[in-house]
Amino acid sequence: METLFSLFEKYTGARPSQHRLLAGSGSNRVYYRLWNNEKSYIAVHGTDIKENNAFLVLSEQMASCGINVPQVLAVSSNKADYILSDLGDESLFFEHIAKGFDDTTVALLHKTIAQLPRIQFEVAKHLDFAVCYPQASFDKRTVYWDLNYFKYEFLKPSGIEFNEAYLEDDFDALCADLLAVDTPSFMYRDFQSRNVMVVNNVPYFIDYQGGRKGPFYYDLVSFVYQAKANFPAAVRTSLINTYKEALQPYYKVDDATFNRQLSIFALFRTLQVLGAYGFRGLIEQKSHFIASIPFAIKQLQSLLNENDYSAYPYLVSVLTALVDKYANTTVETNIAPTKLCVDVYSFSYKKGIPTDYSGNGGGFVFDCRAIHNPGRYEPYKKLTGLDKEVIDFLEEDGEIVTFMQHIYALADPAVERYVKRGFTHLQFSFGCTGGQHRSVYGAQHLAEHIAQKFGVQVRLQHRERNITQYFNCSKK
Numbered sequence: 001m002e003t004l005f006s007l008f009e010k011y012t013g014a015r016p017s018q019h020r021l022l023a024g025s026g027s028n029r030v031y032y033r034l035w036n037n038e039k040s041y042i043a044v045h046g047t048d049i050k051e052n053n054a055f056l057v058l059s060e061q062m063a064s065c066g067i068n069v070p071q072v073l074a075v076s077s078n079k080a081d082y083i084l085s086d087l088g089d090e091s092l093f094f095e096h097i098a099k100g101f102d103d104t105t106v107a108l109l110h111k112t113i114a115q116l117p118r119i120q121f122e123v124a125k126h127l128d129f130a131v132c133y134p135q136a137s138f139d140k141r142t143v144y145w146d147l148n149y150f151k152y153e154f155l156k157p158s159g160i161e162f163n164e165a166y167l168e169d170d171f172d173a174l175c176a177d178l179l180a181v182d183t184p185s186f187m188y189r190d191f192q193s194r195n196v197m198v199v200n201n202v203p204y205f206i207d208y209q210g211g212r213k214g215p216f217y218y219d220l221v222s223f224v225y226q227a228k229a230n231f232p233a234a235v236r237t238s239l240i241n242t243y244k245e246a247l248q249p250y251y252k253v254d255d256a257t258f259n260r261q262l263s264i265f266a267l268f269r270t271l272q273v274l275g276a277y278g279f280r281g282l283i284e285q286k287s288h289f290i291a292s293i294p295f296a297i298k299q300l301q302s303l304l305n306e307n308d309y310s311a312y313p314y315l316v317s318v319l320t321a322l323v324d325k326y327a328n329t330t331v332e333t334n335i336a337p338t339k340l341c342v343d344v345y346s347f348s349y350k351k352g353i354p355t356d357y358s359g360n361g362g363g364f365v366f367d368c369r370a371i372h373n374p375g376r377y378e379p380y381k382k383l384t385g386l387d388k389e390v391i392d393f394l395e396e397d398g399e400i401v402t403f404m405q406h407i408y409a410l411a412d413p414a415v416e417r418y419v420k421r422g423f424t425h426l427q428f429s430f431g432c433t434g435g436q437h438r439s440v441y442g443a444q445h446l447a448e449h450i451a452q453k454f455g456v457q458v459r460l461q462h463r464e465r466n467i468t469q470y471f472n473c474s475k476k
Contacts, residue, residue, distance in 0.1 A: 187214030
């Protein structure tokens with residue numbers, strides 16, 4: 001903080017009258033809003049000097065091309081700290097798209113996408129791409145960084161089984177198709193509505209420090225296929241048409257080639273996004289990224305349904321399995337955010353512990369595998385913990401009854417405390433070998449117990465059975 005304060009004082013002539021730490025996102029940079037009486041500024045501290053330098057050079061280049069970006073006002077001698085003009089808090093995503101696609105929002109979207117070709121081609125004319133960080137251009141190395149990001153940070157943790165050699169073969173084919181597109185353009189790389197600020201109804205652009213030389217399709221799909229923006233099909237089509245019109249002075253391409261290449265980059269970008277959501281969400285437990293996963297899965301499903309990816313048959317089979325797995329997980333319902341919602345899962349340990357999409361860290365997880373397993377006996381192998389025969393077997397044995405008594409003794413005080421403190425989410429998960437008998441019994445009984453005793457909203461998901469039930473609330 002002190003180095004930022006000193007830089008601020010050097011620029012304005014006074015120490016900040018007040019300051020506020022701003023919420024971070026997917027980077028390690030730290031942002032503050034500093035005030036000099038009534039006027040505010042944005043102060044940034046970044047530990048990666050090469051990344052900072054890329055941002056500063058790109059800011060100067062973009063501004064010289066008449067592109068709306070924050071003004072760089074002061075920079076420390078070591079480039080670890082810098083002061084920017086304050087563009088305010090009106091984000092295109094949070095203040096417009098998240099509230100619906102009214103005429104004002106759609107008009108802003110078209111204003112934004114119409115600027116993209118100018119950013120891509122005017123900036124590229126005079127930019128020394130050697131300044132770009134961490135890579136000067138979109139190449140085989142960067143393609144595999146993103147594909148492996150997806151594989152290791154999302155696909156493997158998902159528990160989906162796959163043949164790594166077959167998958168790599170299709171990665172090779174996809175990489176070759178991506179690199180076959182070579183356009184003389186600057187690739188913004190993270191061109192999405194979260195990185196567009198609106199000032200007096202005019203779009204301004206931020207977070208372009210990862211830009212490099214690359215194909216223009218990447219930025220277009222980053223914007224129109226942004227998972228959580230969830231553009232209606234008609235809006236997406238109209239935005240693509242606006243982009244194509246704005247592209248004409250810079251680059252000519254026929255419709256068939258354009259559409260095919262757009263679909264390939266849309267698939268690639270979606271895989272990269274899932275990798276980021278896996279790392280930032282599932283590993284770092286950042287709630288925004290966790291909550292975005294279902295939107296990206298829905299996007300992936302639409303792409304697989306609407307496009308011909310037969311050139312990558314094994315990849316398609318793996319992605320289809322991934323979609324099927326996550327399609328059974330409900331993340332958003334009409335449950336009121338001011339009331340406690342309890343999520344209860346049954347699951348198979350072979351397929352992994354259910355993710356807590358609230359970002360709270362998973363709650364209680366109970367291992368039912370020590371309980372006598374009815375699945376070992378032929379009469380029960382095709383039944384589940386919802387069937388009377390299995391319930392009778394478990395209760396007559398008695399182990400599960402004692403087991404559940406201990407769980408109620410843990411769960412009841414937790415629910416009571418969460419209600420009193422105004423918390424909105426609590427999760428319980430029951431696991432066994434196959435997610436069929438013991439875990440289903442435990443999850444079903446706890447869900448019914450909590451719903452009846454406390455009257456709170458309960459969402460029960462027997463994950464491996466593809467069964468969802470709601471208590472004291474309705475399905476969205």
